Amino acid sequence: MKDDIILLAHGAGGKKSADLIGGLFLKHFGNPTLNVLGDSAIIRNGAHTLAFTTDSFVVDPLFFPGGDIGKLAICGTVNDLAAAGAQPIALSAAFILEEGLEFEVLERIVDSMSRTASEVGVSIVTGDTKVVPRGSADRMFINTSGIGLLPAQEYPSPERACVGDIVILSGTIGDHGMAVMTCREGIRFSSEIMSDCAPLNDLVAKMLEASPSIHCLRDPTRGGLAATLNEIASQSGVCIEIEEEKIPANEDVRVACELLGIDPLHVANEGKMLVIVPAQDAEAVLSALREHPLGERAAIIGRVHSEPTGRVHLKTSMGSLRILDIPAGDLLPRIC
Amino acid sequence: MKDDIILLAHGAGGKKSADLIGGLFLKHFGNPTLNVLGDSAIIRNGAHTLAFTTDSFVVDPLFFPGGDIGKLAICGTVNDLAAAGAQPIALSAAFILEEGLEFEVLERIVDSMSRTASEVGVSIVTGDTKVVPRGSADRMFINTSGIGLLPAQEYPSPERACVGDIVILSGTIGDHGMAVMTCREGIRFSSEIMSDCAPLNDLVAKMLEASPSIHCLRDPTRGGLAATLNEIASQSGVCIEIEEEKIPANEDVRVACELLGIDPLHVANEGKMLVIVPAQDAEAVLSALREHPLGERAAIIGRVHSEPTGRVHLKTSMGSLRILDIPAGDLLPRIC
Numbered sequence: 001m002k003d004d005i006i007l008l009a010h011g012a013g014g015k016k017s018a019d020l021i022g023g024l025f026l027k028h029f030g031n032p033t034l035n036v037l038g039d040s041a042i043i044r045n046g047a048h049t050l051a052f053t054t055d056s057f058v059v060d061p062l063f064f065p066g067g068d069i070g071k072l073a074i075c076g077t078v079n080d081l082a083a084a085g086a087q088p089i090a091l092s093a094a095f096i097l098e099e100g101l102e103f104e105v106l107e108r109i110v111d112s113m114s115r116t117a118s119e120v121g122v123s124i125v126t127g128d129t130k131v132v133p134r135g136s137a138d139r140m141f142i143n144t145s146g147i148g149l150l151p152a153q154e155y156p157s158p159e160r161a162c163v164g165d166i167v168i169l170s171g172t173i174g175d176h177g178m179a180v181m182t183c184r185e186g187i188r189f190s191s192e193i194m195s196d197c198a199p200l201n202d203l204v205a206k207m208l209e210a211s212p213s214i215h216c217l218r219d220p221t222r223g224g225l226a227a228t229l230n231e232i233a234s235q236s237g238v239c240i241e242i243e244e245e246k247i248p249a250n251e252d253v254r255v256a257c258e259l260l261g262i263d264p265l266h267v268a269n270e271g272k273m274l275v276i277v278p279a280q281d282a283e284a285v286l287s288a289l290r291e292h293p294l295g296e297r298a299a300i301i302g303r304v305h306s307e308p309t310g311r312v313h314l315k316t317s318m319g320s321l322r323i324l325d326i327p328a329g330d331l332l333p334r335i336c
Numbered sequence: 337m338k339d340d341i342i343l344l345a346h347g348a349g350g351k352k353s354a355d356l357i358g359g360l361f362l363k364h365f366g367n368p369t370l371n372v373l374g375d376s377a378i379i380r381n382g383a384h385t386l387a388f389t390t391d392s393f394v395v396d397p398l399f400f401p402g403g404d405i406g407k408l409a410i411c412g413t414v415n416d417l418a419a420a421g422a423q424p425i426a427l428s429a430a431f432i433l434e435e436g437l438e439f440e441v442l443e444r445i446v447d448s449m450s451r452t453a454s455e456v457g458v459s460i461v462t463g464d465t466k467v468v469p470r471g472s473a474d475r476m477f478i479n480t481s482g483i484g485l486l487p488a489q490e491y492p493s494p495e496r497a498c499v500g501d502i503v504i505l506s507g508t509i510g511d512h513g514m515a516v517m518t519c520r521e522g523i524r525f526s527s528e529i530m531s532d533c534a535p536l537n538d539l540v541a542k543m544l545e546a547s548p549s550i551h552c553l554r555d556p557t558r559g560g561l562a563a564t565l566n567e568i569a570s571q572s573g574v575c576i577e578i579e580e581e582k583i584p585a586n587e588d589v590r591v592a593c594e595l596l597g598i599d600p601l602h603v604a605n606e607g608k609m610l611v612i613v614p615a616q617d618a619e620a621v622l623s624a625l626r627e628h629p630l631g632e633r634a635a636i637i638g639r640v641h642s643e644p645t646g647r648v649h650l651k652t653s654m655g656s657l658r659i660l661d662i663p664a665g666d667l668l669p670r671i672c
Contacts, residue, residue: 011467041461054428092390125377131347136474145481
């Protein structure tokens with residue numbers, strides 16, 4: 001059924017997001033570069049190949065355990081470039097501010113962006129500021145776009161997963177989404193759940209040193225690991241099978257998800273990379289990940305099969321096999 | 337006085353915008369590329385030089401005579417690239433949508449973006465969509481970022497105005513701002529004021545063919561011609577003198593500004609280019625402009641002097657000379 005109005009689910013990274021992208025944006029904007037729907041667009045420009053990406057951030061609250069909207073805005077865009085195998089060369093920052101926003105809040109966020117960009121080693125080279133009247137926006141939204149440089153001729157792409165490839169996850173799932181959600185809702189657990197928000201460009205560089213022939217890299221943000229795996233399975237025309245038991249997750253996140261009835265496979269991550277790699281390179285990539293502070297809990301979680309194409313199968317801890325679909329609703333609005 | 341909270345004036349392109357950029361963004365983000373504060377950042381990447389720019393659009397209403405937020409979002413970013421002398425090679429489009437926005441409205445705007453991008457000959461290669469709950473945004477905001485290619489070694493920059501240079505304006509001022517304002521406020525004149533919203537990449541290409549040594553190009557959007565001239569005077573360390581009588585303006589815009597007590601020199605334009613060019617090239621550039629449908633009313637409006645540096649002088653129709661300052665308040669919120 002076609003919707004008459006925009007729903008929260010259209011921004012949640014699941015089924016309705018895919019409908020909106022396919023049914024509206026690709027219909028009007030469609031072109032070979034956009035249609036790939038990678039985390040970054042790949043632009044060939046003479047001898048160089050560029051990656052280009054954009055993301056708006058509307059997270060609520062602005063500050064959460066482990067990060068804030070500013071850190072998130074830098075990491076999100078750096079990670080989308082990293083997922084193309086690119087090193088960032090320039091970022092933009094565009095602010096939509098609500099009249100009345102405390103200057104001190106804005107400065108803390110700008111400072112956080114600046115520190116994160118320094119850590120990455122990239123500059124914010126261009127920007128924009130708009131202010132809208134009270135009530136026309138909720139405090140502040142940030143857009144960051146980024147340009148990255150692809151050193152290699154071959155680069156990871158969501159279309160490149162091959163039968164026999166190994167699926168690796170760089171660490172625990174669900175931390176970012178549950179950190180924001182429990183913070184926003186005022187839910188307390190034995191310890192505070194911290195967002196995993198982190199820039200992954202260095203981690204990706206180390207992986208590409210270990211194996212220049214990585215087939216796919218994706219950061220599983222909105223829609224979580226489930227959405228990302230489904231997108232790759234569909235775009236590569238393969239079946240991906242993962243094993244529930246092998247997926248790393250922090251205990252607090254597991255408990256929080258269980259209490260709230262949320263599947264951790266649907267929860268956004270902001271400091272994790274999903275890697276699909278030829279079997280002969282899997283151990284080298286896994287070692288490279290585990291040697292890195294942001295990849296200590298990396299694990300092999302599955303394998304790529306031929307059939308049924310476009311499907312993701314989850315082997316549960318009980319030993320049964322179930323279809324892992326992309327999330328249908330709007331479980332977690334304004335997570336990023 | 338330092339403000340504790342963000343005011344509408346911080347987004348108006350005048351004094352407070354400059355304070356926010358200098359006192360906060362440059363303080364934290366400052367780097368040689370950003371500090372130029374051109375319409376685009378210039379990035380040297382091997383043999384190629386890239387232009388990179390970002391803009392968020394929050395115009396209210398979404399549709400106005402002569403355009404809509406979608407057309408505006410494409411033109412705004414294309415024109416920022418054009419002002420660097422660059423031809424666009426890729427655009428991004430990021431949407432922040434309010435829950436409940438009519439799908440039909442979104443589709444009309446997306447279609448308008450698509451048609452404008454086709455006219456320019458550039459593709460939207462990457463995008464993002466966020467949806468926020470009702471009341472957290474006002475219908476829709478769009479961010480467009482763009483990458484352009486600079487063919488020449490020398491390119492226009494707001495730092496390059498020289499004593500003796502001629503100041504040319506590509507057409508009438510004030511059309512966009514007054515079209516949006518009179519539409520929003522329901523004010524009717526003898527005829528409807530139309531926005532000048534248009535992509536200027538082709539116009540700029542024709543000018544650069546006529547004179548590859550154009551010193552400055554700026555599109556006078558927020559803050560109007562007054563803000564743009566002041567920025568160039570300050571960044572180039574020169575005095576710019578313009579003659580009121582020579583500045584083209586449509587009669588309805590003049591009347592509307594007079595009735596509403598608004599200086600047309602402070603009103604945003606979205607299809608005009610300010611050009612500063614060595615005197616010997618002025619006639620060639622003017623001819624190139626006038627031969628183009630978007631430059632028919634181009635005119636020489638002034639000249640660059642040495643002193644007092646950083647100042648803009650306006651020779652009024654009465655023959656007196658007054659300082660033309662940048663706008664101080666927030667005359668026209670949500671114009672772009």
